[in-house]
Amino acid sequence: MHTETVHVDGGAFEMPVWTPAKGTGPGLLVIQEIFGVGPYIRAVAAALADLGYVVGAPDLFWRLHPHWAAGHDDEGLAASIDLGSRFDFDTGVKDCVAALGRLAALPQVTGGTGVLGFCLGGSLAHVVAAVAEPAVAVSFYGSAVPELVHLLDSIDCPTQYHFGGSDPYIPRDQIAVVERAVAGRPLVELHVQEEAGHAFHNFEAPRFHDPRAADAAWGLTVDFLRRHLPAG
DSSP states (O other): OOEEEETTTEEEEEEEEEOOOTTTTTEEEEEOOOSSSHHHHHHHHHHHTTTTTTEEEOOOTTTTTTOBBBOHHHHHHHHHHHHHHOOOHHHHHHHHHHHHHHHHHHEEEEEEEEEEEHHHHHHHHHHHHHHOOOEEEEEEETTTTTGGGGGGOHHHHHHHHEETTTTTSHHHHHHHHHHHHHTTTTHHHHEEEEEETTTOOTTOOOTOOOOOHHHHHHHOOOOOOHHHSOOO
């Protein structure tokens, strides 16, 4: 792993980058949850690098708390929710677009660059897919997706959405809004793990993690990436 610097209006922020063993591959921008670029996001990035991708994980809370990596206890959750409430979403989209461009420009990146986000990052990935034309996009339980379904008309890349059907933060009727909006769109997949709650893939957070749902969704994600952004 090494660290790249992404320059934007107002400053610069860090983006750790994981490179596959063969040295090159398609790019994937992994967009953080409110817990920051901590052990979970780093583990996901490393797993994707093992699959053959060059993975960048930008530090999106850099304006509020650089290098934020909260624990998954009550204190860490409360502090992360506070940071998330002060995070400027539109500026975050611009930072993600800049990070995507920096990742795509790396000499190690070949074969296109996609985005994959969790929670806050799932919402950001949805918007980035609409404004930045990545090769693929994957969004895990983005709470803003239901209110931003109109952006589907601006998304031209293969896109995959994941939700938990028992998510207290994204009611099932809101997921149904997305289901109706993606119906008939051949480039879009939507998968609901009906018994799972929010952040069910986060294996660093016992209060959220649902192993069965996590394994199912991750299998679907890996298959989707292999079909639409193959790493060789």
